[in-house]
Amino acid sequence: xxxxxxxxxxxxxxxxxxxxxxxxxxxxxxxxxxxxxxxxxxxxxxxxxxxxxxxxxxxxxxxxxxxxxxxxxxxxxxxxxxxxxxxxxxxxxxxxxxxxxxxxxxxxxxxxxxxxxxxxxxxxxxxxxxxxxxxxxxxxxxxxxxxxxxxxxxxxxxxxxxxxxxxxxxxxxxxxxxxxxxxxxxxxxxxxxxxxxxxxxxxxxxxxxxxxxxxxxxxxxxxxxxxxxxxxxxxxxxxxxxxxxxxxxxxxxxxxxxxxxxxxxxxxxxxxxxxxxxxxxxxxxxxxxxxxxxxxxxxxxxxxxxxxxxxxxxxxxxxxxxxxxxxxxxxxxxxxxxxxxxxxxxxxxxxxxxxxxxxxxxxxxxxxxx
Amino acid sequence: xxxxxxxxxxxxxxxxxxxxxxxxxxxxxxxxxxxxxxxxxxxxxxxxxxxxxxxxxxxxxxxxxxxxxxxxxxxxxxxxxxxxxxxxxxxxxxxxxxxxxxxxxxxxxxxxxxxxxxxxxxxxxxxxxxxxxxxxxxxxxxxxxxxxxxxxxxxxxxxxxxxxxxxxxxxxxxxxxxxxxxxxxxxxxxxxxxxxxxxxxxxxxxxxxxxxxxxxxxxxxxxxxxxxxxxxxxxxxxxxxxxxxxxxxxxxxxxxxxxxxxxxxxxxxxxxxxxxxxxxxxxxxxxxxxxxxxxxxxxxxxxxxxxxxxxxxxxxxxxxxxx
Numbered sequence: 001x002x003x004x005x006x007x008x009x010x011x012x013x014x015x016x017x018x019x020x021x022x023x024x025x026x027x028x029x030x031x032x033x034x035x036x037x038x039x040x041x042x043x044x045x046x047x048x049x050x051x052x053x054x055x056x057x058x059x060x061x062x063x064x065x066x067x068x069x070x071x072x073x074x075x076x077x078x079x080x081x082x083x084x085x086x087x088x089x090x091x092x093x094x095x096x097x098x099x100x101x102x103x104x105x106x107x108x109x110x111x112x113x114x115x116x117x118x119x120x121x122x123x124x125x126x127x128x129x130x131x132x133x134x135x136x137x138x139x140x141x142x143x144x145x146x147x148x149x150x151x152x153x154x155x156x157x158x159x160x161x162x163x164x165x166x167x168x169x170x171x172x173x174x175x176x177x178x179x180x181x182x183x184x185x186x187x188x189x190x191x192x193x194x195x196x197x198x199x200x201x202x203x204x205x206x207x208x209x210x211x212x213x214x215x216x217x218x219x220x221x222x223x224x225x226x227x228x229x230x231x232x233x234x235x236x237x238x239x240x241x242x243x244x245x246x247x248x249x250x251x252x253x254x255x256x257x258x259x260x261x262x263x264x265x266x267x268x269x270x271x272x273x274x275x276x277x278x279x280x281x282x283x284x285x286x287x288x289x290x291x292x293x294x295x296x297x298x299x300x301x302x303x304x305x306x307x308x309x310x311x312x313x314x315x316x317x318x319x320x321x322x323x324x325x326x327x328x329x330x331x332x333x334x335x336x337x338x339x340x341x342x343x344x345x346x347x348x349x350x351x352x353x354x355x356x357x358x359x360x361x362x363x364x365x366x367x368x369x370x
Numbered sequence: 371x372x373x374x375x376x377x378x379x380x381x382x383x384x385x386x387x388x389x390x391x392x393x394x395x396x397x398x399x400x401x402x403x404x405x406x407x408x409x410x411x412x413x414x415x416x417x418x419x420x421x422x423x424x425x426x427x428x429x430x431x432x433x434x435x436x437x438x439x440x441x442x443x444x445x446x447x448x449x450x451x452x453x454x455x456x457x458x459x460x461x462x463x464x465x466x467x468x469x470x471x472x473x474x475x476x477x478x479x480x481x482x483x484x485x486x487x488x489x490x491x492x493x494x495x496x497x498x499x500x501x502x503x504x505x506x507x508x509x510x511x512x513x514x515x516x517x518x519x520x521x522x523x524x525x526x527x528x529x530x531x532x533x534x535x536x537x538x539x540x541x542x543x544x545x546x547x548x549x550x551x552x553x554x555x556x557x558x559x560x561x562x563x564x565x566x567x568x569x570x571x572x573x574x575x576x577x578x579x580x581x582x583x584x585x586x587x588x589x590x591x592x593x594x595x596x597x598x599x600x601x602x603x604x605x606x607x608x609x610x611x612x613x614x615x616x617x618x619x620x621x622x623x624x625x626x627x628x629x630x631x632x633x634x635x636x637x638x639x640x641x642x643x644x645x646x647x648x649x650x651x652x653x654x655x656x657x658x659x660x661x662x663x664x665x666x667x668x669x670x671x672x673x674x675x676x677x678x679x680x681x682x683x684x685x686x687x688x689x690x691x692x693x
Contacts, residue, residue: 126469151435346471
């Protein structure tokens with residue numbers, strides 16, 4: 001393990017994967033190898049703890065709303081809070097995020113309201129928030145396809161002389177897609193400021209990592225394409241923040257892209273439409289539950305004497321209050337005027353769509369009169 | 371040599387847009403130093419520097435990165451080297467280019483142009499002569515255009531680059547080197563408007579891209595039979611200018627659609643259906659199609675059998691008149 005993983009490599013020459021998995025917080029479930037210093041103050045650690053609790057509470061709310069029939073489907077990020085929140089906390093306001101459908105925590109960290117974020121899952125529209133306001137692109141359901149958009153936006157920002165980093169959030173399964181490879185290769189060739197934040201949660205629906213790649217690590221992809229790869233314990237929020245901060249600084253400094261492999265675990269099924277008991281053992285899930293990222297931070301804060309019963313209680317109460325407000329906001333989402341279906345397809349009017357909109361209007365009028 | 375070829379017209383259109391709008395970028399495989407395999411981008415890199423650049427060989431990435439650039443306010447014009455090589459980019463085009471505006475509820479526009487040399491008749495190898503227009507025209511959210519003449523190529527490409535909607539720009543390879551008398555710049559019709567290339571009364575021949583010339587040649591040959599054939603150049607496949615088609619059929623009573631793509635679910639099928647719905651009482655005969663066979667594109671020495679030619683068009687006119 002090296003103290004400063006960034007300084008071990010220089011861009012463009014002899015790049016290689018930084019050795020080892022970066023950890024900053026002790027892992028109470030196993031003997032911990034050497035820990036690195038993190039870059040967070042005590043207040044920040046406490047703040048991240050509160051956000052993690054709050055966002056987990058939100059994830060549980062979404063799960064139950066789906067069970068109640070209020071959401072069509074839900075892709076839980078339970079267990080991945082440290083990876084998502086630690087990385088999102090390292091971002092600057094001007095940075096862009098290109099998320100997949102599981103980046104709920106990142107979206108909430110970017111200030112998107114729960115309702116705006118969940119249109120897609122409630123089925124009221126395909127999206128909802130203004131991507132430019134939050135610099136959080138439309139989440140991408142076709143796997144890895146958005147990594148190219150992240151690279152393209154980074155190439156554009158670099159061309160414009162703007163100081164921003166574009167972050168592609170992808171998973172272990174996505175690294176098998178051609179688009180992930182192409183996005184990384186283009187980013188490296190054009191030295192574009194991109195961080196490929198790969199949450200290796202070990203499962204692509206039912207296919208385990210071992211069946212996804214013969215490569216010993218996912219971070220190995222980076223040096224093969226001439227850029228830096230780093231690995232971090234994705235259940236260690238402080239380590240994720242440290243590595244992501246280094247990666248962002250590297251990209252922002254004009255040294256090209258970085259791949260961060262955050263090793264974590266998808267505790268829930270792929271989505272509520274999936275049943276993970278068909279393809280993995282309860283023992284495996286249990287082992288990772290014990291390595292829970294919130295428990296890990298709690299343990300650390302405890303050891304520092306920072307977590308009083310009062311703070312635990314107020315954190316839980318604040319999370320409950322936010323979840324109640326989110327529940328109301330989500331239940332109020334509605335699809336609105338069906339003729340909006342024709343409104344955003346093109347800039348201008350199209351005769352074919354005008355015709356079809358009129359047909360729908362006539363049907364709506366007829367139904368009203370019935 | 372007087373006048374200009376379609377390649378020269380496209381080159382000039384790109385140059386004029388690059389000169390007028392510094393947000394326009396041109397990139398793809400071999401477009402910089404080489405000037406494109408068809409030389410459409412010749413000299414642009416020298417004149418505009420890194421706004422015209424080569425990329426690694428990856429079509430999905432060319433289109434996918436263009437999406438990110440368009441999101442950031444640029445107007446990328448990307449080149450797919452050949453029709454048959456556009457398919458790796460198909461997912462990006464269908465799942466993102468076409469849908470981004472709608473799924474983002476109007477927040478994100480993607481003003482970008484995907485240039486694709488298309489069609490056959492140039493004696494090339496497999497994957498170099500395809501007609502993929504139906505795939506794109508079938509996809510909501512895309513504008514699909516194809517010029518048939520050099521002057522129109524210039525104007526249509528400039529309009530496409532200025533469009534706030536993404537445009538698939540299909541360049542008929544077999545027309546690349548035909549020359550047009552006159553000078554550039556020139557302004558033709560808007561996107562979405564079909565053009566009557568030759569007025570007539572006997573029957574309406576409908577083509578686009580490479581087959582407009584076939585229709586015009588058939589009209590000349592048909593005059594020997596005493597036929598006065600109208601020729602319509604669609605120019606825009608999506609949106610489709612059905613009102614120009616309907617007006618023509620109201621006059622002639624007969625329509626024949628000519629394209630290189632196979633007949634099954636092709637543009638001809640759509641046009642036949644629309645004319646049947648909207649000009650039924652004007653039709654004296656069923657709308658007929660003269661198309662490539664419904665086979666994979668054949669080898670160079672056999673392509674002449676496959677491509678719709680003047681004789682097949684004239685046969686179709688005769689069949690239409692026999693109803």
